[in-house]
Amino acid sequence: MIMPFKSLLALLFVTAQLTTAIHVTHVSDCGVNRGCWRVPEGCTNSADCKAIVTWRHHRTSLTIELEAGLQNEGNDEWIGVGFSKDRQMGNDTVFECHFSETTPSTAYLSHNSAKRNVVLEKASSLLLKDAYAERFDGRGICGAEWKLDNFALSSEDKRLVHIISSGQYYLMIATGNLQKGKKEMHKMSGKLAPWISNEPTRFCHRCSASVNNIDFVKA
Numbered sequence: 001m002i003m004p005f006k007s008l009l010a011l012l013f014v015t016a017q018l019t020t021a022i023h024v025t026h027v028s029d030c031g032v033n034r035g036c037w038r039v040p041e042g043c044t045n046s047a048d049c050k051a052i053v054t055w056r057h058h059r060t061s062l063t064i065e066l067e068a069g070l071q072n073e074g075n076d077e078w079i080g081v082g083f084s085k086d087r088q089m090g091n092d093t094v095f096e097c098h099f100s101e102t103t104p105s106t107a108y109l110s111h112n113s114a115k116r117n118v119v120l121e122k123a124s125s126l127l128l129k130d131a132y133a134e135r136f137d138g139r140g141i142c143g144a145e146w147k148l149d150n151f152a153l154s155s156e157d158k159r160l161v162h163i164i165s166s167g168q169y170y171l172m173i174a175t176g177n178l179q180k181g182k183k184e185m186h187k188m189s190g191k192l193a194p195w196i197s198n199e200p201t202r203f204c205h206r207c208s209a210s211v212n213n214i215d216f217v218k219a
């Protein structure tokens with residue numbers, strides 16, 4: 001069968017949309033071959049999940065994907081998931097995604113200290129492969145293959161990026177605006193304040209926790 005070029009394009013477009021729509025929310029994989037944190041607890045798809053982060057080990061990397069509702073179609077925005085040993089973000093690693101019209105829409109690693117957050121461009125390019133970030137239907141969807149060993153990093157960056165395959169971490173999801181490519185801080189209260197997991201999880205290569213669901217969310 002020969003398809004007219006236009007229908008072929010339409011078909012490609014629909015296929016691309018479908019694959020995008022199911023890209024991150026692998027909810028049926030949660031607890032089976034992926035670890036997930038769903039907000040709110042027990043949400044089942046992109047319509048009822050406000051945010052979801054999923055992870056899956058692939059040899060020495062973690063496939064991490066993040067999806068959350070964005071506030072405003074016309075705005076440049078970011079979403080990030082923080083990895084914290086203590087439910088504060090005092091010296092912690094963030095996997096974040098930028099959705100922008102003018103600067104690259106992609107994923108980065110950043111370091112959060114009590115007072116500020118700094119994007120780690122060098123560490124991001126060394127540790128994140130196949131990073132992507134796209135908007136779809138009012139949501140931000142992004143992910144990357146995160147190399148879990150930090151050997152390649154400078155000694156400075158080694159102090160700024162947790163080796164998340166060791167230890168256990170509370171997760172936090174935050175969103176905020178991007179102004180000319182720079183993140184503005186997320187809100188600290190109200191409905192735009194970060195979500196914090198009630199329990200920590202682990203990202204060890206072979207332990208059973210690597211397919212953990214952490215569903216509990218602090219109000």
Ligand SMILES: *[C@@H]1O[C@H](CO)[C@@H](O)[C@H](O)[C@H]1NC(C)=O
Pocket residue numbers: 091092158159160161162163
């Ligand atoms: C901050 O975290 C890094 C990476 O996990 C660690 O090596 C460093 O010792 C920590 N610094 C402080 C002051 O806790």
